Amino acid sequence: MPATPRVCACGKKAADVKPNIFLPREAEIVRVEKTTELERVFTLRLADGGRMEFAPGQIVEAGLFGYGEIPLGLASSPTRKNTFDLVVRSVGRVSSALNRLEAGQSLQLRGPLGRGFPLEELRGHDLLVVAGGIGLCPTRSLIQYVLDRRQEFKRFTLFYGARDPKQQLFTSELADWRKSKDVEYHETVDKGAAGWTGNVGVITALFSKTRIDPGAKIVICGPPIMFKFVVRELDKLGVPHRNVYLDLERRMKCGVGKCGHCQINDKYVCVDGPVFALSEIEHLEEAL
Numbered sequence: 001m002p003a004t005p006r007v008c009a010c011g012k013k014a015a016d017v018k019p020n021i022f023l024p025r026e027a028e029i030v031r032v033e034k035t036t037e038l039e040r041v042f043t044l045r046l047a048d049g050g051r052m053e054f055a056p057g058q059i060v061e062a063g064l065f066g067y068g069e070i071p072l073g074l075a076s077s078p079t080r081k082n083t084f085d086l087v088v089r090s091v092g093r094v095s096s097a098l099n100r101l102e103a104g105q106s107l108q109l110r111g112p113l114g115r116g117f118p119l120e121e122l123r124g125h126d127l128l129v130v131a132g133g134i135g136l137c138p139t140r141s142l143i144q145y146v147l148d149r150r151q152e153f154k155r156f157t158l159f160y161g162a163r164d165p166k167q168q169l170f171t172s173e174l175a176d177w178r179k180s181k182d183v184e185y186h187e188t189v190d191k192g193a194a195g196w197t198g199n200v201g202v203i204t205a206l207f208s209k210t211r212i213d214p215g216a217k218i219v220i221c222g223p224p225i226m227f228k229f230v231v232r233e234l235d236k237l238g239v240p241h242r243n244v245y246l247d248l249e250r251r252m253k254c255g256v257g258k259c260g261h262c263q264i265n266d267k268y269v270c271v272d273g274p275v276f277a278l279s280e281i282e283h284l285e286e287a288l
C-alpha cells in the first residue's frame with residue numbers, strides 16, 4: 001500500500017516543514033560523572049528515541065525549566081552511537097542547576113547548532129589539535145572522530161594544557177592517549193602537584209617537544225589569551241592562517257542568529273561559527 005504523505009495542519013508536506021529552531025527536545029541523563037570539582041560529564045540520549053545528528057564542533061542550547069538555557073559544545077563524536085556527551089562547568093545559575101541533575105532525570109536541548117570543524121578540509125592532512133582547559137570538550141568530539149576514522153587523516157598530534165593536574169578532564173581517556181600509537185599526545189599543566197612528573201608550563205612550550213609541518217591543519221580551542229600565543233608559534237613555523245581553525249566562545253542567548261548577543265562585526269558566532277578559519281576573522285576587531 002503506498003504510504004500516505006504526512007501533511008502539516010497548514011497543508012505543507014512534512015518534508016517541506018522546517019524543524020522549529022526554538023523547540024527543545026527532551027534528553028534523558030544516562031550517566032553523570034564528576035570529572036573535576038567544577039565539571040560534570042553528562043551522557044545523554046534523546047527521550048523520543050531519535051539520534052542526535054551532529055558534526056564535531058557543533059553546540060546545543062541546554063535548558064532547564066525555571067532556570068534558562070546555555071550553549072554547550074557537544075563533547076563526544078557522532079561516530080560513537082546512540083548516546084552523546086556534554087560537559088558542564090559550574091560557573092553560574094544555569095550551569096550550577098544543570099550540575100545538580102542526576103542519572104534518570106532530563107534536560108531540554110535545542111540543536112545541534114552552528115558550524116563545526118571543517119572535516120572535509122582536515123581529511124588527508126596532518127592535524128594538530130591544541131586544547132586548553134575546558135576547550136578539550138568540543139575538541140574531544142573531533143579527537144574521537146579522528147581516532148575512529150584514523151586512516152582518513154595523516155599525522156595526528158594533540159596538545160592539552162590544564163591549570164593543574166586536578167583540573168585535567170577525561171583522565172581515563174588521557175591515559176589511553178598517552179599509550180596510543182594513533183595520536184602523538186603532549187600535555188602540560190601551568191602548576192605541578194605532588195606526584196606529577198609531566199611537563200609544567202604554558203601550552204606553547206609543547207611546540208618544542210615535536211615538529212609540526214607547515215602544511216598541517218591546526219585546530220585551537222581554549223581561553224582567548226591562548227589563541228594569541230599559539231598563533232604566534234604557528235607564525236614562526238610558517239603555517240598559513242587559512243589552515244588554522246579557532247573554536248570561539250561568546251555570550252549566546254538564542255543560538256540561532258536572531259538576538260545579536262554573539263555578534264562580532266558582521267558575524268554571528270552561533271550560526272557562522274563557533275568554528276572559524278583564522279583568515280576569516282583576524283581582521284575583525286574584538287574577534288580575538
Ligand SMILES: Cc1cc2nc3c(=O)[nH]c(=O)nc-3n(C[C@H](O)[C@H](O)[C@H](O)COP(=O)(O)OP(=O)(O)OC[C@H]3O[C@@H](n4cnc5c(N)ncnc54)[C@H](O)[C@@H]3O)c2cc1C
Pocket residue numbers: 059070071072073074087088089090091092093094095096134137138248249250251252274
Ligand atoms: C560556543 C560555546 C560553547 C560552550 N561550551 C561549553 C561547554 O562545553 N561546557 C561548559 O561548561 N560551558 C560551555 N560554554 C560556556 C557556557 O555557556 C557558560 O558557562 C554559561 O553560559 C554560563 O551560564 P550560567 O547561567 O551558568 O552563568 P551566569 O550566571 O550567566 O554567569 C556566570 C559567569 O559565567 C560567564 N559566562 C556567562 N555566559 C558565558 C558564555 N557564553 N561564555 C563564557 N562565559 C560566560 C559570566 O561572564 C560569569 O562570569 C560554552 C559557551 C559557548 C558560547
Ligand code: FES
Pocket residue numbers: 251252253254255256257258259260261262263268269270271
Ligand atoms: S546567540 Fe543570538 S544571534 Fe547568536
